[in-house]
Amino acid sequence: MNTLRLRTRLLLGTIFFGVLITVVSMLVVSWAVSRQYMEQASEHSAKDAAIINDNLNERKSNQLIASRQLASQKNLGSTLWYLSQYAHSGENRETLFVTYQQLVKDTYKMGRVAKLSDIAIYDFEGKLVSFAQFDGHRTRVGFVERTPKVVFSVAVLADGEELTRNNMRTISTVAGLSAQLSDPMLSYEKIDYVINAGGLAIRSQMPIMGEVFGLGAQAKQLGWVVMVQPLGQAFVDHVSHLTDTRVNVFVGNMLSSANLPAYQTLSDGGAGKVDEGGFNEIVIGRNSFYQRLLPVMGEGRRIATIAVLSSQEAVLKNTRQMLEILGLIAISSLVVILPFAWYLANSISRPLTLLSRVFRGVASGRGMVNRELAELAGHRGDEMGELAESFFAMSQAVKQKIQQINEINASLEDSVAQRTRELQIANDELTKLATHDALTGLPNRQLVNDRLLQALSAARREKTTMALMFIDLDEFKPVNDKYGHAVGDLLLKEAARRIHECLRKSDTVARIGGDEFIVLLPVIETELDACGVAEKIRASLNLPFYLSGEQLSISSSIGIAIYPEHGLDEHALCQHADIAMYQAKNSGRNAVRIFREAA
Numbered sequence: 166m167n168t169l170r171l172r173t174r175l176l177l178g179t180i181f182f183g184v185l186i187t188v189v190s191m192l193v194v195s196w197a198v199s200r201q202y203m204e205q206a207s208e209h210s211a212k213d214a215a216i217i218n219d220n221l222n223e224r225k226s227n228q229l230i231a232s233r234q235l236a237s238q239k240n241l242g243s244t245l246w247y248l249s250q251y252a253h254s255g256e257n258r259e260t261l262f263v264t265y266q267q268l269v270k271d272t273y274k275m276g277r278v279a280k281l282s283d284i285a286i287y288d289f290e291g292k293l294v295s296f297a298q299f300d301g302h303r304t305r306v307g308f309v310e311r312t313p314k315v316v317f318s319v320a321v322l323a324d325g326e327e328l329t330r331n332n333m334r335t336i337s338t339v340a341g342l343s344a345q346l347s348d349p350m351l352s353y354e355k356i357d358y359v360i361n362a363g364g365l366a367i368r369s370q371m372p373i374m375g376e377v378f379g380l381g382a383q384a385k386q387l388g389w390v391v392m393v394q395p396l397g398q399a400f401v402d403h404v405s406h407l408t409d410t411r412v413n414v415f416v417g418n419m420l421s422s423a424n425l426p427a428y429q430t431l432s433d434g435g436a437g438k439v440d441e442g443g444f445n446e447i448v449i450g451r452n453s454f455y456q457r458l459l460p461v462m463g464e465g466r467r468i469a470t471i472a473v474l475s476s477q478e479a480v481l482k483n484t485r486q487m488l489e490i491l492g493l494i495a496i497s498s499l500v501v502i503l504p505f506a507w508y509l510a511n512s513i514s515r516p517l518t519l520l521s522r523v524f525r526g527v528a529s530g531r532g533m534v535n536r537e538l539a540e541l542a543g544h545r546g547d548e549m550g551e552l553a554e555s556f557f558a559m560s561q562a563v564k565q566k567i568q569q570i571n572e573i574n575a576s577l578e579d580s581v582a583q584r585t586r587e588l589q590i591a592n593d594e595l596t597k598l599a600t601h602d603a604l605t606g607l608p609n610r611q612l613v614n615d616r617l618l619q620a621l622s623a624a625r626r627e628k629t630t631m632a633l634m635f636i637d638l639d640e641f642k643p644v645n646d647k648y649g650h651a652v653g654d655l656l657l658k659e660a661a662r663r664i665h666e667c668l669r670k671s672d673t674v675a676r677i678g679g680d681e682f683i684v685l686l687p688v689i690e691t692e693l694d695a696c697g698v699a700e701k702i703r704a705s706l707n708l709p710f711y712l713s714g715e716q717l718s719i720s721s722s723i724g725i726a727i728y729p730e731h732g733l734d735e736h737a738l739c740q741h742a743d744i745a746m747y748q749a750k751n752s753g754r755n756a757v758r759i760f761r762e763a764a
C-alpha cells in the first residue's frame with residue numbers, strides 16, 4: 166500500500182523531475198562543451214603540428230645552407246688535397262699541423278653557428294679527416310694523424326679557447342663518429358632524419374668540390390662535409406615554446422626528450438599511445454591532455470614520433486564553470502519552483518483532505534455539511550469547487566431525505582405501538598372470552614381444568630391435600646319458567662358472586678354450564694375444611710335473592726372429592742365430585758355430600 170500522502174508525492178515528484186532535468190541538462194551541456202572544445206583542440210593541435218613541421222623544415226633548410234657554405238669554402242678543397250698528398254709522408258709535420266688547425270677552426274666556427282652536435286670532414290675516399298663535436302660549452306675537436314696505424318689528435322676546448330699543440334693529445338677512437346663513410350661514391354647532397362646517440366637528429370652529407378692546383382681547372386669531388394643537428398631537449402623546449410604545448414619526442418616507443426617526462430610513466434610507457442597516431446585524449450597522472458602524434462620518417466621508415474600534448478585544464482575549468490552556473494540556475498529554479506509546488510500540492514490535497522473529513526463525518530453520522538466545505542464550494546471556481554458544490558448539494562438532499570425517513574419512522578413507530586396496544590387488548594379479550602364465562606365472568610371449564618391440573622401437580626409434588634366441589638342449583642328451571650330467562654340470568658350472576666365471596670383468593674370458582682359450578686380448593690388441611698367451605702356456600706345461596714323487584718329463594722346441592730383420598734387424577738376427582746353432588750341431590754337437595762365409595 167502506498168502510504169505517502171498526495172501532497173508529499175507531488176512535492177517529491179517536482180523535486181525528482183527538477184533534479185532529473187538538471188542532471189540531464191548538465192550532462193548534455195558538459196558533453197556538448199567538451200565535444201566543442203575537443204574539436205577546437207584538434208584544430209589547434211593541427212596548427213601546432215604545422216608549426217613544428219615548419220620548424221623542422223627550416224632547420225633542415227638552414228643545415229643544408231650551412232653545409233653548402235662549409236663545403237664551398239675557399240681553400241677547403243685545396244686543404245683536403247694537400248692533406249691527402251702529404252699526410253702519409255710524415256714530412257712537413259708543422260705545415261700539416263697548421264693546415265689541420267685551420268680546418269678545425271673553420272669547422273668549429275661553422276658548427277657553433279649552426280647549433281650542430283657533430284661536423285665531420287671526410288676525404289674523397291670517405292675517410293675521416295677532421296671533426297668537431299659540440300656538447301654544451303665544451304667542444305671536442307680533432308683530426309686524424311695518418312700514421313700507419315690510425316690515431317686521432319684531439320683537444321677539448323672551453324669557450325673561446327684556441328687549438329694548440331699543447332692542448333692536444335692522441336687517442337685511437339672517437340665516440341659517435343665513423344672513421345669511414347658508408348657511401349663515399351655518392352656525389353650529391355643528402356639530408357635526412359636519423360637516430361644519433363639514441364636521439365632524433367638531422368644528418369646532412371654534402372660533397373666538397375674543388376679545383377686542385379696542377380690538375381687543371383676541372384672541378385673534382387675532394388671530400389664530404391657531414392653535419393648532425395640533434396633534435397633533443399633544446400628542440401623540444403623551442404617548439405614547446407613556439408606552440409605553447411608540451412612536445413615530446415619518442416624514438417621508436419622510448420621517450421628520448423620531453424617536456425613532460427611523466428608521459429613515460431603510463432602503464433604502456435606511452436608506447437601504445439604513440440602507435441595509435443592521429444588525435445586523441447590521454448590521461449597522465451591526474452591530468453588530462455589532448456594528444457597529437459606526428460610520425461618522423463627517416464630513410465623511408467618511421468624512426469620516431471613527435472607527440473604534442475595540450476592540457477585540458479582550461480577546458481575542464483570552463484566546463485566546471487559552465488556546470489557551476491547550471492547548478493546555480495537549477496538550485497534557483499528549485500527555490501522558485503518549490504513554493505509553487507507546495508502551493509499547487511496544497512491546493513489539490515487540502516480540499517481533498519477536507520472532502521475526505523466531511524465524507525467520514527457523513528459516514529459516521531456525526532454531521533452532514535461542514536462550514537469549510539460550503540466555503541470551498543462558494544469560493545473555488547475550479548473542479549474542486551464544483552466537486553465541493555456537488556457534494557454540498559448531495560449532502561443537503563441526503564439530509565432532507567434522512568429527515569423525511571426519520572419522520573416516517575417516528576409515525577410508523579407510533580402506529581405500530583398503537584396497533585400493538587389494540588392487539589394486546591383484543592388478545593386479552595379473546596383470551597378472557599376463551600377462558601371465562603360470558604354471563605358471570607367466572608373462569609369456564611377449560612380454565613378450571615388447567616388450574617385443576619396445576620393444583621394436582623403441586624399437591625403431588627408438595628404432598629398436600631386438595632378438594633374439588635361440584636355445585637348444582639336446585640330447581641332452577643322453574644325460576645326460568647316462572648320469572649323468565651332474564652331473571653334466571655340475574656340469579657346465576659348473583660349466585661356466582663356469592664360463591665366467589667365464600668372463597669380465598671387462591672381458590673377458583675368456575676361456571677361449567679347452566680346452573681353448574683366447580684370450586685377448586687388447591688390446599689386444605691383436612692376434608693373438614695372443604696366441608697366447611699361447602700356449607701358456607703350452601704348457606705349463602707340459601708339466602709333470599711332480590712331480583713327485578715321479586716324475592717326468590719333457591720338452594721344448592723354440593724358434592725366434594727378430596728385428593729388424594731378420592732382420586733389421584735383429574736378424571737377420578739371430577740367423576741367422584743359429580744357422584745357426590747348427585748348423592749346430595751338424591752338425598753333431598755340443599756345438602757353437602759363428600760364422596761364415599763358405595764358399600
Ligand SMILES: Nc1nc2c(ncn2[C@@H]2O[C@H](COP(=O)(O)OP(=O)(O)OP(=O)(O)O)[C@@H](O)[C@H]2O)c(=O)[nH]1
Nearest residue numbers: 638639640641642643645650651653654678679680
Ligand atoms: N336463565 C337461564 N337458564 C339457563 C341457563 N342455562 C341453562 N338454563 C336452564 O337451567 C335449567 C337447569 O335445569 P336442570 O338443572 O336440569 O333442572 P332443575 O330445575 O335445576 O332441577 P334439579 O337440578 O334436578 O334440581 C334448565 O331449564 C335450563 O334451560 C342460562 O344460562 N340462563
